[in-house]
Amino acid sequence: MTAPHDLDRQLQAFLSDGPTELPDPSFDAVRDRIEATHQRVVIGPWRVPILNKLVPVGLAAAAVIVVAVVGAQLLSPTSPGGFGGAPSASPSPTVSSPATVAPTTSSVAWKGLPEGAFVVTTREFLRITLDIASPDWYELPGLDAVTKNDDGLDPPQAVGGAFLARAWPAGTGFQVYGDPCKWLTTIPETLATTPEKIATALSAQASTDATAPMDVTVGGYAGKSVTLHVPMSFEVPGATREEEFADCDQSIFGFYGVEGESEPTRNAQGPGQIDELWILDVNGAIVILDATYDPAAPAELVDELRAFAE
Amino acid sequence: MHTALVNQAKQGDREAFDALARLAGDRCMAIAFRILRDFDHADDAVQSALVTAWREIRALRDPERFEPWLHRILTNACYAEARRRRRWTEAIRLLPTEPGGPDEYLNVEIRDQLERGFQRLTVEQRAVLVFHHYLGLPLPDIAERLGLPLGTVKSRMHHAKRALRAGLEADARTSISQERTA
Numbered sequence: 001m002t003a004p005h006d007l008d009r010q011l012q013a014f015l016s017d018g019p020t021e022l023p024d025p026s027f028d029a030v031r032d033r034i035e036a037t038h039q040r041v042v043i044g045p046w047r048v049p050i051l052n053k054l055v056p057v058g059l060a061a062a063a064v065i066v067v068a069v070v071g072a073q074l075l076s077p078t079s080p081g082g083f084g085g086a087p088s089a090s091p092s093p094t095v096s097s098p099a100t101v102a103p104t105t106s107s108v109a110w111k112g113l114p115e116g117a118f119v120v121t122t123r124e125f126l127r128i129t130l131d132i133a134s135p136d137w138y139e140l141p142g143l144d145a146v147t148k149n150d151d152g153l154d155p156p157q158a159v160g161g162a163f164l165a166r167a168w169p170a171g172t173g174f175q176v177y178g179d180p181c182k183w184l185t186t187i188p189e190t191l192a193t194t195p196e197k198i199a200t201a202l203s204a205q206a207s208t209d210a211t212a213p214m215d216v217t218v219g220g221y222a223g224k225s226v227t228l229h230v231p232m233s234f235e236v237p238g239a240t241r242e243e244e245f246a247d248c249d250q251s252i253f254g255f256y257g258v259e260g261e262s263e264p265t266r267n268a269q270g271p272g273q274i275d276e277l278w279i280l281d282v283n284g285a286i287v288i289l290d291a292t293y294d295p296a297a298p299a300e301l302v303d304e305l306r307a308f309a310e
Numbered sequence: 311m312h313t314a315l316v317n318q319a320k321q322g323d324r325e326a327f328d329a330l331a332r333l334a335g336d337r338c339m340a341i342a343f344r345i346l347r348d349f350d351h352a353d354d355a356v357q358s359a360l361v362t363a364w365r366e367i368r369a370l371r372d373p374e375r376f377e378p379w380l381h382r383i384l385t386n387a388c389y390a391e392a393r394r395r396r397r398w399t400e401a402i403r404l405l406p407t408e409p410g411g412p413d414e415y416l417n418v419e420i421r422d423q424l425e426r427g428f429q430r431l432t433v434e435q436r437a438v439l440v441f442h443h444y445l446g447l448p449l450p451d452i453a454e455r456l457g458l459p460l461g462t463v464k465s466r467m468h469h470a471k472r473a474l475r476a477g478l479e480a481d482a483r484t485s486i487s488q489e490r491t492a
Contacts, residue, residue: 011424011474015440016425019343022356030335034324039364123463143368237462242389246393251476269397
């Protein structure tokens, strides 16, 4: 018989053998590859430390999202554009780069957002402001999103949710895959460029049990809404996301991509995930508001997510 | 690990990421080799993991957690490499591991038996063994690092050791039987 402690010692000795250095040519190869690789600014795994689980939920007053179109020439830190109602018509002589008003992406500390207006998305052609109406919302830097109750798990075990506010310039073509699991082989020949076409294509996707598109208006801008569901049939208890989606192309369950990108722009984090989308036409630009949550998310959180857009 | 470099890399600084890769690459190679038991496959897995880390680093919330985050990516890269390996090779070749110095717990015969036994484990079981017996991480830390429930880690550890022990004992019985018939 092999005594347990003997096996442990043998394993340690066995595993201590072997290389411990990556060869220099491999480092060089990595460097070459990252030169040709863009960082993904899409929603991937996000994690928020649990700071206070005793968060009173359901206390949010109705939140409001204001989509403010402030042509690049009007964009200024002092411009009130975007906060409540119609776009500002008063150009500022002190034109600033968008970065000066964009949410910082270098903040390390996990600090809850203060209640009030929060600029979640800044582009040359628009800015999106959320009304944070309750505590314990956190920014997802660089992702144009805020999150709450993130417990570090993927769906379907998680209880958190996030609200994404993403924008693309006028004329951007969207690839809405015929099947999110087989996205590589179901890329449509025709790109979708309007909320109606995007929503219709999402609604027709295989595997997502999507709702039919509905007319919506957010911040005065018309569009379509649709809700997507990631099938629970992908669930493998104890498995990682990649393991659960192992049968999908590149182990990714991708909802849609945009022209010029080789991978999905938005993909699922796990089985059971629900995404309520508001797809808007903002003077030609496409804005997709995405309330994404896990099946175990409390109803109060789902209400808060919806309140950002409704 | 070098929070400033991580933050710079999150801002798209390739030089900073290159520096991070050089700091973390050796340990990644050590882990990947021990999971995959093949130098070339481990090399591929590490390169793939580092490129993935560069692409996804903006989604890393806490720069202090870079190394555990990278190790999770690396482990998934090892899984992918193992799957690819299964797909493209009919048989898993044994690795030419360079024998180390004399070890009171490990003679050549036991080492060969462990090598065979290790090869028979699933790559997921091997990963748990490597993180525990090579990196010295406690099981809850492994669960966090690999994104698994603690129960799954315990289960993989239990089944891996049971399979290894059974393999060693079977080898020992075979060896005794051969000696008797000789």
